[in-house]
Amino acid sequence: MSHGKGGHGLRDRYPGAVRRDAPGRHQLLRFKGHSVAWLPPLLLLALIPSVDLNTTGDFRMITWVVLVPGIAAAICGVWTTAVFAALAVITYITVDSVWPYEYRSGPADFVLVAIGGLLATLACVVRRRGESRALHMRDVADTVRRTVLRPLPSAWGGLDHAGVYLTADAEARVGGDFYDIQPGPHGTRVLVGDVQGKGLGAVETAAALLGTFREAAYHERDLATVADRLETRMLRHRDHATALGRDDGDRFATAVLIGFSDDAPDAVDAVLFGHEPPLAVGPSGVRALPAGDGLPLGFGALGAGPPPVRRLPLAPSETLLIVTDGVTEARDADGAFYRLGDAVGRAVRQDPRLAEPARLVAFVRDGTLRHCGGHLGDDTTVFAVRRRAGEPLGQRVVPWAAPAAGEGHERGRLRG
Structure with missing residues (x-):
């Protein structure tokens, strides 16, 4: 942690010297100030069905779509993760139904994708709560720091x-x-x-x-x-x-x-x-x-x-x-x-x-x-x-000014 002048840019140059706050891990997933954390799971959501539809029936990988909400849970918010969980289920049903019956993955894999999306959403809730607690503890620590090392x-x-x-x-x-x-x-x-x-x-x-x-x-x-x-x-x-x-x-x-x-x-x-x-x-x-x-x-x-x-x-x-x-x-x-x-x-x-x-x-x-x-x-x-050249040192503070002539008695009296 730096305090005072000369402390900027420290995290970028020496990442081992300072802690990385939990929400700060996602700063790299931003472009021009806007979050692009949704982009990796979206690309994966598009890639898996495309590969699955262009392979033979002996190599089905549509079940891998369960990875999409899992990745979203690690880098996105709760609602975004829930959306990807729903999209993963819809994508699985759509792509699997295209194949002939003998090559379909079946209900068991559907349950896997559905439960995987639900668990990923719950995991994201836990992660976000942990990050909120980390932010709160950081604020407490910053308050202590400002008290001990005042600006x-x-x-x-x-x-x-x-x-x-x-x-x-x-x-x-x-x-x-x-x-x-x-x-x-x-x-x-x-x-x-x-x-x-x-x-x-x-x-x-x-x-x-x-x-x-x-x-x-x-x-x-x-x-x-x-x-x-x-x-x-x-x-x-x-x-x-x-x-x-x-x-x-x-x-x-x-x-x-x-x-x-x-x-x-x-x-x-x-x-x-x-x-x-x-x-x-x-x-x-x-x-x-x-x-x-x-x-x-x-x-x-x-x-x-x-x-x-x-x-x-x-x-x-x-x-x-x-x-x-x-x-x-x-x-x-x-x-x-x-x-x-x-x-x-x-x-x-x-x-x-x-x-x-x-x-x-x-x-x-x-x-x-x-x-x-x-x-x-x-x-x-x-x-x-x-x-500092040409500036006096110290600080001279007068707690209260002395009363002007004739004011002392009046100031000391009770007034009705």
């Missing part, structure tokens, strides 16, 4: 950004990877992370961390306080899971917390929670930012103290590239890892425009999927962000 406006908080998120689970549309941008009075903060494990427990943990980030990143002045709030939320979430008797009470998350501010136009503040350091990608090349010594979220008590906030140089033309394990641990058929830094470096030297977030994310996404043949071993997030 980000372009130029949000004074930043250019692009993100792609692909789930390793073929039946899932959301997993444990997460990212978000939160502008506020103290600048714009970015969070990218990866929850350990899979399933709904990982999604729940990601949602808890993102909820805390969106509040703390807006209200807290110091990035260290935001980091502390995230660690506390992780511990509280684990305690809650343990109290419920669940077996994921030791879950943790790696993350990268970035702070952009107008006070440091040529730098960013960063806190790394056991995560791979970001890459700074610019027209002049690629460099890895220093690795932090912070422990993953949930393991803070095992360290000597909270992870430090580091101010790292970042030119206005450079883009921060942050990826999760799906990229760094992608393997090819020989078991070799995907060398992200080398691949991006070569591409940027050939085309400096690749440093733009949308182009960079699309390149890393395609390179990862090519390297692993479209078979992802883990949820994969590629996120790129950089400052």
Whole structure:
């Protein structure tokens, strides 16, 4: 599943990387926007009688017309299948009656064709109901995805950004990877992370961390306080899971917390929670930012103290590239890892425009999927962000305006 810019065309190029929804299987049976799923059974319905009438009486194949509603049941709707079932019976009666009595297939084969059409229609009903359930579950999953990974406006908080998120689970549309941008009075903060494990427990943990980030990143002045709030939320979430008797009470998350501010136009503040350091990608090349010594979220008590906030140089033309394990641990058929830094470096030297977030994310996404043949071993997030030239960072919202002179007493009185 892709999310954000740079995610179009993925299903066509790498079918193994994303799930195919049940109704989506029939998209190939369309011509100029109109369904032609009825065409294969119709051609077969015409072919079988034609062959039967042009062979000898020793080779009768009119009974094969039972295949027509069977094929229709797999690719057509219920009413279309029912029509083909009826046509198969009518065709059988018409063609069989043309032959001399001694060569006719007889009532037994007629019953076979009739029962076959009925069963094909019932099978189509079951298939369509299954597809409806699949669509409903997809809608539910999409709602969860939009809740966890909310859509980000372009130029949000004074930043250019692009993100792609692909789930390793073929039946899932959301997993444990997460990212978000939160502008506020103290600048714009970015969070990218990866929850350990899979399933709904990982999604729940990601949602808890993102909820805390969106509040703390807006209200807290110091990035260290935001980091502390995230660690506390992780511990509280684990305690809650343990109290419920669940077996994921030791879950943790790696993350990268970035702070952009107008006070440091040529730098960013960063806190790394056991995560791979970001890459700074610019027209002049690629460099890895220093690795932090912070422990993953949930393991803070095992360290000597909270992870430090580091101010790292970042030119206005450079883009921060942050990826999760799906990229760094992608393997090819020989078991070799995907060398992200080398691949991006070569591409940027050939085309400096690749440093733009949308182009960079699309390149890393395609390179990862090519390297692993479209078979992802883990949820994969590629996120790129950089400052927008000439735009202020953050977001300053006044909850309510102060009353004008002389209005305070009147506003506070009860009015009859």
